[in-house]
Structures are given as structure tokens and as C-alpha cells.
Amino acid sequence: MVGFELPKLVTRVRVPADALIPMFKLQSTDGKARAGILKTAHGKVRTPLFMPVATKASFKWVALQDAEKAGVECFISNSYILSLRPGVPVIKKAGGLHKFMNWDKGIFTDSGGFQLISDELFLKMNDSGIYFRNPFDKNRDFLTPEKSMQIQEDIGADVAMALDDMPRYGSNAKRLEESAARTFEWAKRCLDSHNSKKQLLFGIAQGGTNKKRRKKSAEQISSLPFDGFALGGLAVGEPKKKMMEMAKINLSIFPGKSPRYLMGLGSPKELIEAISFGADIFDSCFPTRTARHGLAFTCKGNIDISKGKFKLDLKPLDEKCGCPVCKSHSRSYIHHLFKVKEENGKLLLSTHNIYFITKLMQDARKAILDGKFITFKKKFT
Ligand SMILES: [Zn+2]
Missing domain, CATH: 3.20.20.105 (Queuine tRNA-ribosyltransferase-like)
Structure with a gap:
């Protein structure tokens, strides 16, 4: 022990917040x-x-x-x-x-x-x-x-x-x-x-x-x-x-x-x-860290937007996503930003991933409240 005295361990009677x-x-x-x-x-x-x-x-x-x-x-x-x-x-x-x-x-x-x-x-x-x-x-x-x-x-x-x-x-x-x-x-x-x-x-x-x-x-x-x-x-x-x-x-x-x-x-x-x-x-940090490396979440699984197959793809990142990025930009455009190392590509993908994952939690919650979570889960397996 260096210069520090251990306090006496007597855990006080703490009332958890939900008791009130x-x-x-x-x-x-x-x-x-x-x-x-x-x-x-x-x-x-x-x-x-x-x-x-x-x-x-x-x-x-x-x-x-x-x-x-x-x-x-x-x-x-x-x-x-x-x-x-x-x-x-x-x-x-x-x-x-x-x-x-x-x-x-x-x-x-x-x-x-x-x-x-x-x-x-x-x-x-x-x-x-x-x-x-x-x-x-x-x-x-x-x-x-x-x-x-x-x-x-x-x-x-x-x-x-x-x-x-x-x-x-x-x-x-x-x-x-x-x-x-x-x-x-x-x-x-x-x-x-x-x-x-x-x-x-x-x-x-x-x-x-x-x-x-x-x-x-x-x-x-x-x-x-x-x-x-x-x-x-x-x-x-x-x-x-x-x-x-x-x-x-x-x-x-x-x-x-x-x-x-x-x-x-x-x-x-x-x-x-x-x-x-x-x-x-x-x-x-997964949704934003992977976005900075070109990974976008979609309802059909993750995609790497830097791949050549997206060069001419005019669809949004995810067709079912209503986020501002998906409403405004194509996969082709974001692919281009990554290819030319424009930082805005990171911003667009990170923003989409945060929208996507937040909506995913909202949908999961609704499925639980509706008693339909098992069906909902099957879409991801
Ligand atoms: Zn989106």
C-alpha cells in the first residue's frame, strides 16, 4: 500500500433509488x-x-x-x-x-x-x-x-x-x-x-x-x-x-x-x-468506429462501402432506413468519398449507423411490447 489508508469496509445501509x-x-x-x-x-x-x-x-x-x-x-x-x-x-x-x-x-x-x-x-x-x-x-x-x-x-x-x-x-x-x-x-x-x-x-x-x-x-x-x-x-x-x-x-x-x-x-x-x-x-464504440472504416449497418447485414461493387450503386445505404443520410445520398456517393479519403464519408456513415442502431432498439422494444420479439429476432439470424 502506498500512501493510502484503506477505509473501513462497513457498507452503509443504502436505500436504492427505486425503494423510494x-x-x-x-x-x-x-x-x-x-x-x-x-x-x-x-x-x-x-x-x-x-x-x-x-x-x-x-x-x-x-x-x-x-x-x-x-x-x-x-x-x-x-x-x-x-x-x-x-x-x-x-x-x-x-x-x-x-x-x-x-x-x-x-x-x-x-x-x-x-x-x-x-x-x-x-x-x-x-x-x-x-x-x-x-x-x-x-x-x-x-x-x-x-x-x-x-x-x-x-x-x-x-x-x-x-x-x-x-x-x-x-x-x-x-x-x-x-x-x-x-x-x-x-x-x-x-x-x-x-x-x-x-x-x-x-x-x-x-x-x-x-x-x-x-x-x-x-x-x-x-x-x-x-x-x-x-x-x-x-x-x-x-x-x-x-x-x-x-x-x-x-x-x-x-x-x-x-x-x-x-x-x-x-x-x-x-x-x-x-x-x-x-x-x-x-x-x-463499434457503430462509429467501424463506420470510420467504411462499415455500414443495413437490415440485410453489414456492408463495406469501400468495396468496388458500390461504385455505381445508386441505392441508399439501407432502403428501409429513414435517416437523413439515406434520404439524401447514394451508396455510390459515399463509396466515392471513402475512395478519395474525404472525411465527410466518415461523418455520413457514422451518422447513419447511430440512427440505424437507435431505431433497431426502438423496433426491438416495440416487438417485445407487442409480444412479437421471437419473430423479430428471426430476421437477424
Ligand atoms: Zn440511414
């Missing part, structure tokens, strides 16, 4: 698929929900206004990265992250635990916290569960995530055990130091791809009074089949009355599959 006002209302189920409403300090968010990623308080190649027009009700930022730059005082001075960005809907913030797998940032860790290298000034920085809670409260996230110890994919049994145990202790410390009455707090279970450890971690985190429960450490390189197997374990243990968040998932087919297992919330 129902914070998550499960409206309908179809098989295991669920449709619900999550109440946040910035309005209601409908689930299933996909959250685009705005790590540094911005989407990549999608204007905030376009995301809002697409129907995005919530996104996720990274509180730790924001605490490094612009820094908490700048965001507080603006009146919080919502005002800083001019966004009046939901915001989740990640804690910094995901940066454990960043070679650029991560230095070392112990039971007290994590040492990072600040990428901006190269100084060493120390993040604890208590500090993470303070940052997330100070910047005013609607939903804060507990700081967890996320193992890399392929970690050995000893490391998985250590990570799950530390995640549990840190979860209790996050609850102990979380003071905001307006902000929801979600816990994260780990356990890698080891069934026994994933089950144990899910049980430990579920035993704590969080407002929601997240499946962490998945979609980090493991085979898809393995990821879904682990997701099913988590979802069979997490409380059914709470929102359940599968972190890191963002391809249309996988989202529909995970919804069918009972996951409610997702986030990923």
Missing part, C-alpha cells in the same frame, strides 16, 4: 426479452437501450444534435478521462457535464476501470486503487473507488458506474480470482462513498470467461444495494459464443427487477441476441 420511487419499471417481457423504463434525473430512458460512446464528451464524427434527432436518449462518457482533461473544475464551472455539452438527456459515466486494459494509461494497481499515466502531462495519477465516485458526482452523471478491476481477456485463474475479489471490495467502497441522491449507481460483475468465477462475482455484486447491475469484462476479444455463455450466467443471477447492462456490445446481431437473453442496456 420506482427507478426501473419493467413494462413487458417476451420470453426473456424485456422492455422497461429507467428513470434518471434527466428524464425517462426506454429500454432496450443502446448508448453511443462519448468518451471525451463527444461522439466521433456525429454531431450531438444529430444524435438527438436520431432518438438517442442516453450516452456514456468516461469520467476518469474527463477528470484529466478538461478537468472536474472546468465541468463544474459550466454547471455539470450536461450543461458543458448542452445535452439535457441521460448520461452514464464509466469509472476508469476499463482503462486497466489501456497500455497507454495503465501503470500498476493494488488493493487501494489504480496508478495511471496521465496521457496529457505524463504525470502519475492515482484513482481509488472513492475518488471515482467523487468525480462522477461532481460532473453530474445520471448513472455512475462503480470502479472495478477488469482483467484482460485470457487472464489466468489467479488473476481472475484477484480481479473478482477486488471488484467486490471496491464495489462496497463505492457504495460507502456514494452520496448523491439524484445519481443512480450501478455495480459491475467480473469473472472473465470462467463460469465459476463469473457466477461468484455476479452473486457478490447482486448482494449489494446497487440501482442496476452491469456485466463487465465481456466483448474484450473472447469468442462470441463464450461471451453469450457468460452473459447468460450473469443474467440468471442479477435481480430481475433491476436494469441489467451488458457493457461493450454494439453490433446489431449481437445486440438482438443479448436482448433475447434479458439484457436491457448496452454501449459500444
